[in-house]
Amino acid sequence: MEQSVLFRCPRTGMNVQHLLTGLEQIGPDTHLPVVCPACSSVHFVNASTGKLLGDRSASEVR
Helix, strand or coil: CEEEEEEECCCCCCEEEEEEECHHHCCCCCEEEEECCCCCCEEEEECCCCCECCCCCCCCCC
């Protein structure tokens, strides 16, 4: 199974699209390492939501 995710690189601020593959073997709330083409660093992307590890959107901040 493949899924395309779109996230914002925290270093450059650029929107990055990445194709996640092999999702049938992982849980729904798992973060996968992705090499970012915008900054060449590794970011951890949630397989089900496409959000970066540590990303705090307005709905999650308490």
